Amino acid sequence: MSRPPAATAAATGEFLHDLLLDPARHDPGRPAVIEPAAPGGTTVRTYAELARAVDAYATALRALEFEPGTRVLLEAEAGAEAIAVLLACSRAGLTFVPIAPDTPQERLRTLVGTARPALHLQAKTGERTDLPPGLGTARFAAGELVVERTPAATARRRRVPCVTDPAYIVFTSGTTGRPKGVVMSHRAVTAFYRGMLAHHLAAPGDRIAGTSPLHFDFSLLTIGLALASGAAVVPVPQRAVRWPRRFLRALHDTGATHVNGVPSIWRQVLRHEPDRLAGLATLRQVLFCGEEFPLPELRRLQELRPGMRIVNCYGATESMAASFEDVPDPLPADLERLSIGTAHPGAEMILVDEAGGVVDGPGAHGEILLRSPALFTGYWDDPEATRAALVPDPLCPQSGQRVLRTGDLAVRGENGELYFLGRTDSQVQINGNRVELGEVERRLLQHPAATAAAVLRQPSPEGGSCLAAFVVLAPDSLRSDTATTNSATAAEPAAPDQDIAPLLRAFCARTLPSYMVPAEVRVVHALPLTANGKADRAALAASLTEPEGAAR
Template sequence: MTVYDEQAAHPEATGEFLHDLLLDPRRHTSHDPAVVEPTGSGAVTVTTYAELRDTVDAYARRLMSLALEPGARVLLEAEAGAQSVAVLLACSRAGLTFVPVSPETPQERLRGLIDAARPALHLQAGAGTRTELPAGLGTARFDNGTLTVEQAPHPARPRRHTPSVTDPAYIVFTSGTTGRPKGVVMSHRSVTAFYRGMLAHRIAAPGDRVASTSPLHFDFSLLNIGLALASGAAVVPVPQRLVRWPRHFLRALADTAATHVNGVPSIWRQVLRHEPARLAALDTLRSVLFCGEEFPLPELRRLRELRPGLRIVNCYGATESMACSFEDVPDPIPADLERLSIGRAHAGAELLLVDEEGHVVDGPGIPGEMYLRSPALFTGYWDDPEATRAALVPDPLCPESGQTVLRTGDLAVRGARGEYYFLGRSDSQVQINGNRVELGEVERRLLQYPGATAATAVPLPLPGGGSRLAAFVVLSPDATPVRDAGGAARQPDDISGALREFCARALPAYMVPVEIRLLDALPTTPNGKVDRAALTAAH
């Protein structure tokens, strides 16, 4: 096979690009597994590093033949797998920016993404069914190392010729407050800086198999790919059709001999509830990393009980920096622990707290908004300078320098040892009868109720204006209600009342939910977070 000659294509390109780090031959041997894919039928498909590199070479050559200028966008519509991983690395090698989207994206939303990103090429897996794409948009399919162009991109004279590590490596579109998707632009330099900061925590090593439970179009999936390949380990992309069913999910982990599982906390909820014995039998599993939301302490304790000695890593951060901290959950979890630490920023980055007046908070126990100084910050929001200016703000410690830091919108407090504790989003602070209520504080109290495994608090509008506080709680099947003041046990149909009384013991009256509903499970968004909008709409 003829190997793609990167230096011949870009003779002046220097620096570390995404593909440089993830395909660095010093981190693995050629026959090591790079991608291990479960089939759902007990078999697995293994792609070695040598095979992955050959596939990247083949895709990169074909992309280079299209004569697209550096930085041109390629819409990558695919599920996570060896071939799609090869495509995104080939985009990096060819100097192109990949924009991952889900094959399940509604047509109208996809059209909006195309209008916003203005890609030169739409790429989908060979079995993809997407049609009705805009005229003039280049289209192609990829499969088994072959990239077939169906409609060539619109020819244009390149204005640039040499890729730079400051170019966008990818753009991830998330939901935006304005009603249109918000594109987070991450450069090669930022992504590789983040990966190197993450590697300092030694989460994975050669020979490990890192199960990724997030769809490709979420940045958490890119974190998992980077963690695995940059560590010389194998990434195990678990299809969403398997993640959604506890028994299928656990079988995929067993079939692939996964040593690590990375995902949002909610992927474990039904597993812990319905398949504890199968989880306990996963003897290859050594580590769990979670991100995206708080892991309820009752569920964490149950996970520890089923898998003694399991390393559990609390990963905190935003899409705008991929993540920024990694903190091991204590083992054992102290009985009086109320809130997990998110630790400190990864190597090369720094967190600081700023109060409502814009002053830097110095000292433990004082809440503030987290600002992040990091070489891994995003470049900006695609075609949205106003939102970019609101997020990337002058360094409050030295505005004269021109340096910007990320205003995260997350509230936190510093502990006595300099560690940070996440308090919630600044925009999750709501007004109830003129009183400010932080929903996270209400949820933490609800989770302290015996048998509570998940809880979400939401403000619900009142017909005449204003809001009332409601909560939705999931209880374990063997939950035992607390006793009332007279010592009598509450009846099962009065658990909601017991929960309100329990909250009233620790919270001011205006923070006690006036209505509490018990659910079998909390609804989740496609990326596994609690769907607050669905709870509000269905109420």
């Protein structure tokens, strides 16, 4: 029996690159990416130039003869070249997996073992060298892709990309102690972008500053909002975001009209550079996501930029986002909580009680379920977690349709809008980054000196939030003259070697990103427990106001 010929028909449907490069057909000379350049200048990439770079990178990637859906690690900052590469991956039918250049080496190895990529891509100036054997490596710059280590040859069973293929996988913190990979298809991503565009958040000629790193899906939201609107992306380097004056200088030099970012990026700006913020003549919109915006800081932002549109974006990585709600201007004096509104066009948020029954009407409390064409496909190589998150539609389980169980609690307002109340699980947001407390606890327990650990979120002295860890050490880790467990209360600090706290923090930093490393580590004799035997986080939180027994 003869083998059928390879498929030659062009793939149909809307892929990620189709939507985001469409402006290149209509207005190729318009700026697509504007980057700050020292001193006081900018580097501009037009849509035509971006499209040419995408074509060049895609041609080089196709030459490697990967089958559709092959994973490619993309380790880079969110700049013009990285945007071209991720769009080239889309055009070549490959799945890009964005990771941060400062990813700890051990965590990178875990990601490689989990995602099983065929290729690691980094900028020509990238510093990553110690990569696992068997992984292909390449560097990119100015539209040229240079392969340093040839990827291993694999069987090519597929030929034609499909819009249901994964466009990308974003790895977040996971409860199992390993990173959790959120798989998003081309169809889901483009459906989300179209729902977002219906809110008229941007227009051709706008310049939208992105402040999130590439591995954070908020960065992909910004890229999609800008390019799908015919606007320009303004990637602000992370080294500038951290310093208020540099941040504002980047916005000024690029003529940014919009800024997307977590609320914490504004904290130091409001505190130290209010006059410069007030003087940004071009800035007319702020969109925030990832955490609640403290109302006093939000009011101060409105005072400095009267009339500026501020948009509260709510959602999870599993759908990129779910709603966009304009913040009242000015904020009412008696306002206690911002509305997250209703789902974007084409999607719907419903509330269910603890038994899974739908609750509705003003004042109804429940967990948010999201029905949307923009839902993720599943968690990479984790069918159990996928089944727990994608559940039958409670309004019509017979249909086989799945909805996202967000784990977020909300209450419905008088006009059908929702107000976020908190989480049902141990997931927290640290300056816009999603963190599973269980993953940090599991890392602490991998240290040979630790026998028990509990982690919780606490306010940071500089504003925002950080993690605090409570650790019980093995008996031989304590000095014998201070091991007085009989007289100690559960959360009373022990008196171990004073070096153990920084050692535990350094141990975490070897595998966890910086925002997941506890800012404070306290050693205790035992963890206080609730009646059902779980760590009493309320008691631990209360003890944080007491004197420390271990170094930070």
